[in-house]
Amino acid sequence: MLLKGTLVTVELTILGLGLGFLIAVPVSFAQVYGGRVARLICSLYERTFRSIPLLVLLMLVFYGLPQIGIRFAPFVSCVLGLGIRSSAYQSQIFRGAILSVGKGQTLAALSIGMTPFESFRYIVFPQALRFSLAPWTNEFTIVLKDSSMAYALGVVELLRQGSYIISTTYEPMVIFLTCAAIYLLMTLSANKLMGYVEKKLQIPGFETKEVSH
Amino acid sequence: MIQVVLKIEDLKKNYGKAEILKGISLEVKKGETKVIIGPSGTGKSTLLACVNRLVEPDHGRVLLEGEEITSRNAHKMRQKIGYVFQDFNLFNHLTALDNVRIGLIKVQKLSKEEATQIALEQLSKVGLSEKASLYPSQLSGGQKQRVAIARALAMRPKLMLFDEPTSALDPELIGEVLSVMIDLARSGMTMLVVTHELGFARTVADEIIFMENGLIVEQGPPALIFSNPQKDRTRQFLRKLTELYGEERIK
Numbered sequence: 001m002l003l004k005g006t007l008v009t010v011e012l013t014i015l016g017l018g019l020g021f022l023i024a025v026p027v028s029f030a031q032v033y034g035g036r037v038a039r040l041i042c043s044l045y046e047r048t049f050r051s052i053p054l055l056v057l058l059m060l061v062f063y064g065l066p067q068i069g070i071r072f073a074p075f076v077s078c079v080l081g082l083g084i085r086s087s088a089y090q091s092q093i094f095r096g097a098i099l100s101v102g103k104g105q106t107l108a109a110l111s112i113g114m115t116p117f118e119s120f121r122y123i124v125f126p127q128a129l130r131f132s133l134a135p136w137t138n139e140f141t142i143v144l145k146d147s148s149m150a151y152a153l154g155v156v157e158l159l160r161q162g163s164y165i166i167s168t169t170y171e172p173m174v175i176f177l178t179c180a181a182i183y184l185l186m187t188l189s190a191n192k193l194m195g196y197v198e199k200k201l202q203i204p205g206f207e208t209k210e211v212s213h
Numbered sequence: 214m215i216q217v218v219l220k221i222e223d224l225k226k227n228y229g230k231a232e233i234l235k236g237i238s239l240e241v242k243k244g245e246t247k248v249i250i251g252p253s254g255t256g257k258s259t260l261l262a263c264v265n266r267l268v269e270p271d272h273g274r275v276l277l278e279g280e281e282i283t284s285r286n287a288h289k290m291r292q293k294i295g296y297v298f299q300d301f302n303l304f305n306h307l308t309a310l311d312n313v314r315i316g317l318i319k320v321q322k323l324s325k326e327e328a329t330q331i332a333l334e335q336l337s338k339v340g341l342s343e344k345a346s347l348y349p350s351q352l353s354g355g356q357k358q359r360v361a362i363a364r365a366l367a368m369r370p371k372l373m374l375f376d377e378p379t380s381a382l383d384p385e386l387i388g389e390v391l392s393v394m395i396d397l398a399r400s401g402m403t404m405l406v407v408t409h410e411l412g413f414a415r416t417v418a419d420e421i422i423f424m425e426n427g428l429i430v431e432q433g434p435p436a437l438i439f440s441n442p443q444k445d446r447t448r449q450f451l452r453k454l455t456e457l458y459g460e461e462r463i464k
Binding site: 109130 | 295347348350
């Protein structure tokens with residue numbers, strides 16, 4: 001039973017992260033390369049959703065939106081909430097990563113005749129990707145752990161599945177510890193996996209230290 | 214008739230209220246090396262950046278072999294202009310070899326084999342064949358700058374621009390970069406060089422251009438500028454440089 005809950009947790013995490021990624025990439029682009037209006041709108045978006053607690057956001061999506069006629073299933077609401085909040089954080093990861101590739105790299109790419117798009121594609125992006133891996137791993141584990149807030153909307157993920165078991169076995173310590181262990185295991189595996197990716201992509205002399213939790 | 218490779222006409226550039234270039238005109242003919250000297254903050258680097266439109270000038274024209282460089286054709290024209298930066302700007306995520314051949318592959322669309330061959334040729338010309346597989350962070354400053362020169366040369370440019378190529382280098386590494394540049398000048402490359410290396414200027418320059426406050430103060434053959442400058446400012450500046458750097462560093 002816990003395994004089924006774990007599966008839902010993994011789904012929430014991956015879909016939330018995925019949605020966050022899809023929104024974050026254009027937002028970060030607009031913040032770095034966009035005009036004044038685009039930058040302003042994106043900054044507003046990013047500030048707003050970094051400031052609202054996830055639980056409040058979930059309540060707004062699930063209970064608030066139906067009032068104006070927009071209704072989502074609990075699972076979808078959670079993916080939306082997790083995704084929107086994560087997009088705000090991920091956009092900052094990507095923005096920082098793009099900016100940490102020095103201006104000189106773009107100038108050099110332009111100087112050998114690359115178009116602005118080619119400079120980004122072949123020179124800036126490959127380096128920004130590497131810069132963003134460590135903070136992105138961090139975001140990965142945050143979304144993984146925060147998916148437990150889906151509990152509040154009645155989504156049967158790991159934590160709720162655990163509490164169902166407790167209602168029949170009356171063993172909260174054992175069951176919640178098991179849940180905690182499963183979260184720990186998933187977080188560690190995620191870190192391990194991303195650490196491996198990071199090593200694979202490492203530029204000699206440009207090593208970044210692995211982030212641990 | 215000697216062909217004019219680069220022609221700059223009345224170039225002006227402001228940053229806000231600050232006038233950086235106040236109307237610069239000059240010409241570089243095929244095979245010539247012209248050296249621009251002058252105090253820092255006088256627009257020398259801005260002038261080079263305006264030539265290949267890394268900085269958009271406010272006024273004036275730049276022509277490469279008679280064809281005007283505009284913001285629209287800039288990325289095509291830049292292929293014909295090699296640019297060497299003060300702080301190298303090698304692509305950090307690529308090996309020396311990839312740094313040199315990426316432009317050939319992605320911009321000139323050559324096959325990988327062809328690009329590799331040209332890149333290795335250029336690396337050997339700057340004496341770095343053995344470093345082809347190393348990343349920029351594994352190279353010394355002088356080696357990085359030589360790779361950067363090879364990267365620019367690989368595109369077979371009509372003109373090379375050097376923006377203080379040795380200013381970021383330790384003194385003992387300057388010689389190796391200058392000797393590559395001297396060979397290049399002697400091989401008939403057309404070059405416009407911003408530098409404080411008076412020894413280099415004396416050795417290969419066909420003309421010295423002294424710039425200050427966004428204007429050309431004086432220009433002429435090195436023998437004349439060095440031994441008998443016409444303007445007081447030129448004399449003062451040269452005296453200062455000599456005090457700072459010593460008489461000459463290279464023959």
